[in-house]
Amino acid sequence: MQYTFSPRLKMTSLVLILVGVLIYGIGLYLNMQDKADPTYIENLVKENPQEFYGEFQTAEFQNLNHTPEAHEKHMDHLENQLANRPWAAFLVPSYLALGIAGAALFFLCVQFVANAGWSMVVSRVMEGIATFIPVGGILILIVVLGAAMHGNHLYHWMDTSLIDPEGGNYDKYIATKAKIWLNTPSWLIRSFIYVALWTIFMFWIKKTTKQLDESNGDRKVFSKLYTRAVLFIVVFSLTTPAMAWDWIMSLDPHWYSTLFMWYGMVSYLVSSVATMAIISIYLKRKGSLPLFNDNHQHDLAKYMFGFSLLWTYLWFAQFMLQWYANIPEEVQYFQQRIAQYGGYFWMLAVNFLAVLLIMISSSIKRRSTLVFVMGFVIIAGHYWDFYNQIMPASVGAFHNFGFLEIGALLLVAGLFVFVVFEYGISKLNLEAKGHPYFHESKIYEYPF
Template structure:
């Protein structure tokens, strides 16, 4: 039996406390008003040399607003001088013409002078009016720009929390899918690892509750500072609204809060029901008399049904929870792409937890051949992820359809380092490190490779979510780091506590002897 050490427990709690404090700080320091955004932009411009240096480009509206503010007073002053000159000219004409015999001629002269003055003043008035209208329009556009930036900066702590929340939840789902595949395949090598997988999937109920609450907060706009999902904006499907979006309106039969949250509830409930069923049935098999494989067969059939449900729900989940952040964009490969990302992360987590338990003198029947097989899966699924990444990117980039290619242009231009960094961490490093057969059995090499893969796929989820929610206003700050720390601490505490609840060796499994003596 495994016993949770006080050191690991305290470490997990410290991570959670630090993470919670940082998350709170991120929400407290997020701008609340447009004036806060203006103050931030001015401060950044002062220290960074302008909006571009500060990470916010100066919009044409803003430039026009500033230009009109400078030119309008000058035009008004010119107009005032012209009118004053004409008035002086009229007075001079009246004073000179004193002879009563020329009164009619003077009156006619005065009339011509006034008409001339009106002709001169009219263009000046027209120019001032045009510049005033330009200034008003520019000011309105600038206010709209500030409001957009405000929404993005308010999204930042929410988006950081969302990335970490969904990442750790889907790691657990990757482990659960791998666990189900082992049962359906009747694999003989992996039963000695089943308790490790069951321990990791213990996070699923906890993560599901937190994630579902997060979705409710987004959909119900409980704190009035969350704009993660654009299709939830009020009036976006109403043709009379200023927020109307014809494309989103066309998808409203699918993308609406009621149907969306029901789908989320069904998916999360289905995954948790299988996890509960599998754990309970697996423990019952341990208690069954020798030769009684009723529970094993029951779990085999249940796992087959789960995998069918999983492959459908996983694809829809990826559309609902990630792709709908960019409701104008879609990819037919996206469900598989997301699956590959969290599937390899789940397998990597199994390997890392197994190596930790082995270092504590546990899992005596897990040998280097088991570790080697896990490393082969890490290597193979990393290549599979790269194939999907390239297929999705190459086809969209080559077709160059504006509605599709914008997704990648935004990420390449505004997220250059994380976009290409994810490729390096998720493909280049695994290939270089794990292509060697001997390296797949060396603990410290696998720890390095596993750490890089997990960090790389967190960055992958970061790339999928942040550009759609915060735009250019991103950086790895307190909110991002704190969110990872909180969910990492919670993840470690839950899974290692679950490992203490049952023996680490599933003795009742009919393939356990084969697994215990697995060598090649």
């Protein structure tokens, strides 16, 4: 069964890209105007002192900033944060989109390794989503190269004065981390390695599944697919934590968390499964995925529900540390977000409460319209989650869901739809007839 990219959907994706570029361009122009105004930051600080010198700052920090020299340094820091906003606005949707694509390939490999039968009807949807990996990787690398070439100040640990023991800005914590992990050359090399590995495995696995179809389920090809799937599960499990450390956690180089990597991985997974459900339901309605039925949808909805609860557990496990562990780095991380970002806790209403109350029923998981809508709700909720991870550290009080954020979101969303459908879904035979468990998936019926 082949899908032809709908002209209407293609036009929608292209319009999203063009409108996104236009809106982002307007936001970039306004940001440049703000940076050119010498009184812009000073006026903001006077109008909202709590936003810039709030309780999330330590008493020691506030005392230090009463000196003229410290005040000047702090103003330089605020100028860097204002300049960071276009980059941070672009990083949020790019990081989410790359994660969705990578998690789709990971989820597909888990199905292969587990010898799962139910999912083979939707396996080509997973492959189609994974097609975005190279494009998503390029988007991230644009930000990474910009930081490494000092085109932005997202990662302030790159300031070499922080690791100079003879300088006035010496920071022993960052200097120690620079020896082990946080230094620009190794950080840049690792970033390219992550994208290269994911891209290679995406092409590798798609090539093998095509060979499986062409060989009518040859056992040697099936064994090869199993081996490659195992390898990517290992690669994904190792690179995802490292990506979270390098690209997100290092925005707050003094902060640390032992479960942040799993927290980010589950955000990827639940958003990816939601995307699978949306595309599968769409293809079913277009008549291109006729074998997809309520049973397959029920299982996808189960994963949406289960991963949402797992995300909530990890979020709470990380959040509650500030109440009982008395770790200053943990406390300041959350205090800043609570003080500066009034909608911080709203993501719990979307990612936990809405999913729990609406999708807990087994019968509701079979209502395609509701699952379709909840898929978008979940993706929006995790966009807000990544927004709250990235923006406070990179732009601080200069955050705002304005032209830059809306433009970047529309641009990446349009690119995602175009690439996934033009170079993924429409190029694949949506029926994985060569897979030994495809027949089992066709007749699969949820037992409860």
